[in-house]
Amino acid sequence: MSNRTRSWSIHGRPEITTRYEILGRVGSGSYADVYRGRRLSDSLTVALKEIHDQQSAVREIEALRSLHGAPNVIEMLEYFYDDDFEDDAVVVLEFLPSDLEAVISNVKRRGSAITPGEAKSWMLQVLSGVNACHQAGLMHRDLKPSNLLISTGGVLKVADFGQSRVLQDLSFEEATLKEANSEKDKASNQLTEADYLKELEFIREKSKFEDNTSCLDTSCTGDSKDEQLGSYTEEEPTGALTSCVGTRWYRAPELLYGSCSYGPEVDLWALGCIFAEMVSLVPLFRGVSDIDQIAKIITVLGDLNDENFSGCSNLPDFNKICYSKIENPTGLEACLPNRPIGEVNIVKRLLCYNPANRVPAIELLKDRYFIEEPLPVAIDQLTVPARDEAGKISDGEWDEFRDVGSGPDDIDEFGSNLMGVTKTEKGFCTSFS
Numbered sequence: 001m002s003n004r005t006r007s008w009s010i011h012g013r014p015e016i017t018t019r020y021e022i023l024g025r026v027g028s029g030s031y032a033d034v035y036r037g038r039r040l041s042d043s044l045t046v047a048l049k050e051i052h053d054q055q056s057a058v059r060e061i062e063a064l065r066s067l068h069g070a071p072n073v074i075e076m077l078e079y080f081y082d083d084d085f086e087d088d089a090v091v092v093l094e095f096l097p098s099d100l101e102a103v104i105s106n107v108k109r110r111g112s113a114i115t116p117g118e119a120k121s122w123m124l125q126v127l128s129g130v131n132a133c134h135q136a137g138l139m140h141r142d143l144k145p146s147n148l149l150i151s152t153g154g155v156l157k158v159a160d161f162g163q164s165r166v167l168q169d170l171s172f173e174e175a176t177l178k179e180a181n182s183e184k185d186k187a188s189n190q191l192t193e194a195d196y197l198k199e200l201e202f203i204r205e206k207s208k209f210e211d212n213t214s215c216l217d218t219s220c221t222g223d224s225k226d227e228q229l230g231s232y233t234e235e236e237p238t239g240a241l242t243s244c245v246g247t248r249w250y251r252a253p254e255l256l257y258g259s260c261s262y263g264p265e266v267d268l269w270a271l272g273c274i275f276a277e278m279v280s281l282v283p284l285f286r287g288v289s290d291i292d293q294i295a296k297i298i299t300v301l302g303d304l305n306d307e308n309f310s311g312c313s314n315l316p317d318f319n320k321i322c323y324s325k326i327e328n329p330t331g332l333e334a335c336l337p338n339r340p341i342g343e344v345n346i347v348k349r350l351l352c353y354n355p356a357n358r359v360p361a362i363e364l365l366k367d368r369y370f371i372e373e374p375l376p377v378a379i380d381q382l383t384v385p386a387r388d389e390a391g392k393i394s395d396g397e398w399d400e401f402r403d404v405g406s407g408p409d410d411i412d413e414f415g416s417n418l419m420g421v422t423k424t425e426k427g428f429c430t431s432f433s
């Protein structure tokens with residue numbers, strides 16, 4: 001531990017202010033504040049993301065280093081990371097003034113629609129970014145329209161890797177050394193001594209950090225609400241994953257039922273929800289609690305059972321609530337009125353109950369839907385509204401739905417406040433009128 005005094009503000013950190021002029025705050029997430037800045041050496045506009053949670057910081061830095069160069073993943077220019085985390089980590093990112101949520105809100109506000117050619121163009125970019133993550137052995141775990149940032153030129157990039165997780169069973173140290181070596185090869189030994197020392201420092205810190213941290217903490221990084229919700233993150237065997245990740249509307253059924261051993265398919269479910277939202281201009285499943293979220297899903301897709309998702313009845317929370325049988329599910333077509341069948345099919349290929357049936361991004365990229373008329377619109381022809389001009393739904397309105405909290409309180413609240421829910425020995429029972 002150093003004896004240095006903690007700096008409470010990015011403005012009071014000379015290592016940053018001697019290199020960047022901080023122009024103002026552009027946004028805040030659950031565990032980060034993001035500032036617009038100007039790099040003094042060349043006046044480049046950047047985003048400075050100050051991450052208040054150590055685990056999220058490590059995840060974000062680790063992911064962005066391994067994804068460096070992927071065209072549809074946000075670029076990290078550099079990072080400031082204390083080995084003692086006396087000061088919050090600051091990640092310097094390319095500045096992207098818009099996001100897919102703003103695009104959707106803007107189209108909606110104008111009373112128009114995203115054309116099939118535009119939808120293809122956006123979706124190809126999302127798929128390319130997500131594919132890069134999966135090929136690099138990472139699952140993002142928090143895909144949603146506001147995490148898909150967009151440049152003024154229409155280039156979409158996957159961002160916000162604070163909840164990402166490495167898929168392969170490499171320790172961070174091994175992965176980092178592997179990457180450092182391949183970087184070194186690539187750069188023909190151009191790694192400077194300072195870079196090398198920074199690498200070492202980062203590896204040392206992460207190893208120390210991993211030893212002391214159970215995987216239970218993984219997803220609830222800095223999200224105090226989630227951290228308080230015990231049963232979803234209660235003692236799990238080492239190596240298990242937490243189900244407490246992502247934003248509810250985009251959360252896959254296996255996560256909603258408390259799975260601790262899921263895979264990158266959770267990202268594919270989120271992609272299905274995002275694509276449906278893009279073409280219909282409304283979020284597909286707008287649950288106000290996790291129980292309501294599952295109810296919304298089964299109302300559209302039908303009952304979830306061992307026939308369509310083998311083994312689902314063994315998921316930790318499956319038997320805690322029973323839903324009455326859905327005789328006539330609405331179906332996805334009804335949620336995407338007046339949209340081409342090709343779009344509905346893409347959504348169907350992603351929103352499968354059984355994760356194994358969700359089509360991987362790499363395969364979807366090759367889907368003939370993308371080469372059929374109407375062809376994807378050229379990227380520089382896409383309309384990109386500035387985030388603050390897009391007339392997004394007010395924060396308060398979104399917050400009502402966006403809350404990521406889940407767990408026993410959620411069940412209690414749902415059980416006591418909503419009609420049609422009764423308490424059973426195992427948990428709750430709900431019926432739909």
Ligand SMILES: Nc1ncnc2c1ncn2[C@@H]1O[C@H](COP(=O)(O)OP(=O)(O)OP(=O)(O)O)[C@@H](O)[C@H]1O
Pocket residue numbers: 026027028029030031032033034047049074093094095096097146147149159160387
């Ligand atoms: N590279 C960037 N360029 C421009 N603005 C950015 C950039 N990164 C983030 N932002 C802005 O800062 C806000 C906060 O970003 P952050 O990634 O921390 O959180 P979030 O995704 O909004 O929230 P949460 O992770 O809690 O869901 C974003 O909504 C976005 O508006």
